[in-house]
Amino acid sequence: MKKILVTGGAGFIGSNLVKKICISNEVVIIDDLSMGRKKNINNLPNVTFYEKSVLDRHFMEDILIQENFDCIYHLAAIASVADSIERPSETHEVNFDSTLFILETLRKMENRNLKRLIFSSSAAVYGDDKELPKKENSPIKPLSPYAIDKFSSEKYTLMYNDLYGVPTSSVRFFNVYGPNQNPSSPYSGVMSILVDRYVKKIKNESSEFNLFGDGEQSRDFIYVDDVVKALEIIAYSNDSKGKVYNVGTGNETTINDLISIISRYLNEEIKINKLEERSGDIKKSVADISNLRELGFEVDYTIDNGLKSYLKFLDLIK
Numbered sequence: 078m079k080k081i082l083v084t085g086g087a088g089f090i091g092s093n094l095v096k097k098i099c100i101s102n103e104v105v106i107i108d109d110l111s112m113g114r115k116k117n118i119n120n121l122p123n124v125t126f127y128e129k130s131v132l133d134r135h136f137m138e139d140i141l142i143q144e145n146f147d148c149i150y151h152l153a154a155i156a157s158v159a160d161s162i163e164r165p166s167e168t169h170e171v172n173f174d175s176t177l178f179i180l181e182t183l184r185k186m187e188n189r190n191l192k193r194l195i196f197s198s199s200a201a202v203y204g205d206d207k208e209l210p211k212k213e214n215s216p217i218k219p220l221s222p223y224a225i226d227k228f229s230s231e232k233y234t235l236m237y238n239d240l241y242g243v244p245t246s247s248v249r250f251f252n253v254y255g256p257n258q259n260p261s262s263p264y265s266g267v268m269s270i271l272v273d274r275y276v277k278k279i280k281n282e283s284s285e286f287n288l289f290g291d292g293e294q295s296r297d298f299i300y301v302d303d304v305v306k307a308l309e310i311i312a313y314s315n316d317s318k319g320k321v322y323n324v325g326t327g328n329e330t331t332i333n334d335l336i337s338i339i340s341r342y343l344n345e346e347i348k349i350n351k352l353e354e355r356s357g358d359i360k361k362s363v364a365d366i367s368n369l370r371e372l373g374f375e376v377d378y379t380i381d382n383g384l385k386s387y388l389k390f391l392d393l394i395k
Contacts, residue, residue, distance in 0.1 A: 078103045078123070080190075082146045084131050084175075085153035087113030089258045090197070090250070093301045094150060094308060099123045105144060107131060108153065117257045131175040141182045148312055149194040151176060154227075158201060161223035172226035180237045180245075189243075193312045196234040196247045198227045198321065200297075200362060210365040213249070213321050231321055238319035246317045248308065251325035251364050254383070255301030256390045267332065268298060274347050275339055276393065284347045290354030292333035297325035297363045300383035303376045307369060314372045322372075325364030330380045338384050342394055 079102045085091040086106030091113065095104055099121050106118060109130040118124060129136050131153045154172050155161065161168040176196060183191060203211050204218030219225045231247035238245040252266055260273035271286060278284035307324045311317045340346055366374070378386065388394045 079147040080144055081105070082107065082140075082144070082149045084108070084149075084151050085113060085197075086150075087115060087118050087126070088152065089113075089117075089255075090253060090301060090304060091150070091152045092117035092257045093255065094152075094305050095124060096121060097305050098309070105140070105146070107137075107140070112156070112259075114257075114259065130171075131179075132170055134178055137175075137178065138182050141179065142186060145186070145188075145190045147190050147192050149179070149191065150197070150308065150312075151179060151194060152197045154197065155223075156199075158221045158223045161221050161226070165222040168222060169226055172223065173230050176230040177233055180233060180243060183243050184237060184241045192244060193318070194234065194243065194245045195308060195312055196231055196245065198231040198247050198249045199224065200249050200251045200323070200325070200364065202228040202231075202249060203362070205359050209361060210327065210363045211323060212365040213323055213368060235319050235321060244318050246311050246319070247321040248311060248324045249321060249364075250304065251297040251299055251323065251362065253299055253301055253304050253324075255387050257301075267296070268335065271332075271335055272339065272387070272391070275343055275345055276391070278345055278347045279343070279393070285350045286336075286347055287350045287352055288332065289352050289358065292336070292349075293331050293360075294358065295329040295331045295361045295363065297328065298330050298335075298380055298383070299324065299326050299376070300378035300386065302386075303378055303383075306377070307374050310369075310372050310374050317372060320368070322369045323364040323366050324369065325366055326376045326378075326380075327364055327366045328380070329361065329363045334380070335384075338381060339388070342385060342388055 087108035106126045155168045201224040204220045206216045206218045234245045237243040254268035258269040260269040274284045274286045
């Protein structure tokens with residue numbers, strides 16, 4: 078069995094990854110539960126959980142050296158643009174400093190077993206550049222401390238591959254959705270918030286959804302199972318070392334499309350509270366995933382059957 082570390086492993090993407098890989102690997106999770114939830118990983122086999130912060134340098138150094146992992150997925154982050162604007166110094170520590178410390182510890186290790194470290198970056202690094210679809214070499218225009226930290230971390234991650242031989246890859250997640258996404262979190266994306274409003278409507282609770290603009294803003298929504306599939310492909314491909322990959326579907330979906338699909342599946346309508354478009358909001362975003370496809374990746378979920386699977390997980394449809 079391979080020994081794998083997942084930081085942020087009790088969170089949304091992390092817990093789905095752990096659920097897949099723990100069947101045939103020994104998995105260690107480090108998560109301070111500031112965003113993750115312990116129930117996401119309860120009763121999973123071959124899992125050791127530490128409720129610790131990636132900023133605990135003594136702990137992180139000890140576990141990296143003692144466990145000598147075969148693979149590391151560094152997913153821990155404060156995944157909020159707004160929070161990074163309010164608390165740039167604090168979020169920088171988690172989103173950048175923790176990455177550099179892990180890389181430095183690995184660089185200094187003797188007899189290192191590591192086959193790959195994957196750093197989770199974000200499509201936020203592209204900012205509001207108008208070029209579509211977004212390619213890995215598209216202009217980078219970070220608009221927040223969060224995006225700056227993600228881009229800086231991914232560049233350091235790849236540099237440690239090239240300069241020091243620490244085997245690394247980076248991934249830029251687009252709009253991920255699916256099981257274990259927490260709609261009550263201030264970091265939630267539009268998908269989980271929208272689904273939550275339908276759940277509230279079914280329960281006869283207040284269910285208004287605030288729609289900023291005309292609803293024609295589009296995103297590249299990718300189901301979390303496809304994200305896990307992409308992470309595994311990148312982790313075990315020799316061709317992916319030292320490279321960054323977009324992780325999306327290559328397809329745009331508008332907010333209006335989302336509302337229409339969910340309404341159809343649930344046979345419900347919610348009240349849409351139309352508000353003025355927010356300044357600074359990115360109108361369109363979609364990934365070019367040609368490089369990921371060259372590794373053998375293809376999406377299994379369209380927006381239609383991905384939403385269907387998500388709604389089934391929530392017991393909203395059969």
